[in-house]
Amino acid sequence: MAATARRAGLSRTKVLTAALQLADREGVEKLSMRRLGTELGVEAMTLYHYLPNKAALLDGLVELVVSAVRPTPSGPPEEWPRWLREFAVRLRAELLRHPGVLPLVASRPARTADALAAVEEAAAALGRAGIAPLVALRIINSVTTAVIGHCLAEADPPGDTAAAGTGPDLTGFPVLAAAAAAGLGTPADHQARFDLVLNTLLTGLAGHHPAPRPR
Amino acid sequence: MAATARRAGLSRTKVLTAALQLADREGVEKLSMRRLGTELGVEAMTLYHYLPNKAALLDGLVELVVSAVRPTPSGPPEEWPRWLREFAVRLRAELLRHPGVLPLVASRPARTADALAAVEEAAAALGRAGIAPLVALRIINSVTTAVIGHCLAEADPPGDTAAAGTGPDLTGFPVLAAAAAAGLGTPADHQARFDLVLNTLLTGLAGHHPAPRPR
DNA sequence: TACTATTCCCTTACGCCGTAAGAAACGTCA
């Protein structure tokens, strides 16, 4: 056979993207250094040339996912609620695209320089609308954590083999049964719940911090 | 020495409470069947008489924590926002009491009969105020997921040995630095953010579903 | 009281895991 390349030509990014695929496909708990190695045609220990340990791998996954939600150029200052809303929508979309990694995103805050820069920019945008830094960060964090909480409930992590059935038995819970019959848990319901949270939150927050009228 | 009892006298509940303590003390990732066994003066395999596997142990932990948030007798129907608010406050307090288990609560929805009954009762309470089942559950889920999302950001899981320092370096991020100087991340800030989310959410939700006036 | 059934607990073992230590293969450039 031809002399195939002995070097796999890896990189931190390649390792992370492969890990992300594996985690999305089979869940984080199935993501092991050995499995990831074989996935990349390499022994497990090889990966330790690109990452100091498995915790760094998991942190890298979070970084990869959240950095995919690119910051949008902030428009006019008084439109920050709309801008924040659009960010929330894109964050949700990205999180739901990687349900297996969602628990990681939820429990390991990204402290990368990139992540900090994104938050800084968002806070600065609110600042241009006359909102104090501390309050701006409260607003940003409120929306972000609400989105994450929502997605945790919306997404079912991969690997739920048995849960594919009809859900729990609701006999004896008439209100729940009625809600289920009315479409509880359907994609449309999740969308409606997301819209409900986001609209309520942003409307209320915007009401507390009205745009300064030019006079 | 006296003939000590050879039987440890365990029970599912005792195992779970010991596991909860261990998880709170050292984090979930340090919670292993063997460690839990030694903690209880017993071999690891003994635990399998009370729990089918480790997943059941983790589910039991979630059950234990969320069931500690006892449902309160719902007051007059039109006061459901206040009632829901009080529930959210108690849920947060309980979740923060068990920071190590928080990621579990976030990623493993409790489907126990008890948990379902609590949700059923809450939904029924909103129903008495004239809110349709599906909408009632959207409201309840909105608040619950927001609380969970908030707590994930507020609590730092145990085992963060290095993170006890001053936090990340904020040079180059003036708005973040200003917010940090103004008290970002302090307990008071967390409380303020929680109040902000909860008040905004509940006020808005109540506004969309006004109490029916007696006529 | 003695016998039995049941419950509780332990021993052993297998195949996974993360990763420490160091040897070997490779590409590069003098």
Added chain:
DNA sequence: TGACGTTTCTTACGGCGTAAGGGAATAGTA
């Protein structure tokens, strides 16, 4: 060619979840 730095593999250790089955303490019955 030879030396060097980078990348990869080999081996090994301790810990993990848990399947299988054995032995001891207890509870029920006579």
